[in-house]
Amino acid sequence: MPDLKVIFEDKGLSKYEIQEIYNVIDINLDGAIDRDEYDKFYNLFLSKFISCNPNNNFELKLTEAKNCFMKESWMKRIQKSYNDNNATIKPIDQIFDIMDINKNQNINLSEYVFARKVSFVFRKCT
Ligand SMILES: [Ca+2]
Ligand SMILES: [Ca+2]
Numbered sequence: 001m002p003d004l005k006v007i008f009e010d011k012g013l014s015k016y017e018i019q020e021i022y023n024v025i026d027i028n029l030d031g032a033i034d035r036d037e038y039d040k041f042y043n044l045f046l047s048k049f050i051s052c053n054p055n056n057n058f059e060l061k062l063t064e065a066k067n068c069f070m071k072e073s074w075m076k077r078i079q080k081s082y083n084d085n086n087a088t089i090k091p092i093d094q095i096f097d098i099m100d101i102n103k104n105q106n107i108n109l110s111e112y113v114f115a116r117k118v119s120f121v122f123r124k125c126t
Helices: 004-010 015-025 035-051 062-069 073-084 091-099 109-125
Strands: none
Touching: 004 015, 015 035, 015 109, 035 109, 062 091, 073 091, 091 109
16 A cells, blocks of 8 residues: 555645545544555545646646536536526636635645535535
């Protein structure tokens, strides 16, 4: 199994961001990442993030996020409601801005995982 801490540090994530990601991966909260936890994280988060990020620098620029998210059914639904109402603002720009917590015009893995986690929690509330 890859040493995620080393990989994440190499990709420029801070200790705090790495810890936040670990808290998501470590489902049983025993402080260690086992193969099952890693596989779940990979399938739910990492594989998607990597596929959105062809140059593998672990940061999605707006154009990369657009190319990726606009293919998703959830994004198409949001876009359709804006189109139906002749809105001039672009929802992808707003979503990108919300996901880009530190406003550096890139979405890193930590920001991506946080947004996915929050959207999942809200979906469970409804
Ligand atoms: Ca664990
Ligand atoms: Ca950012």
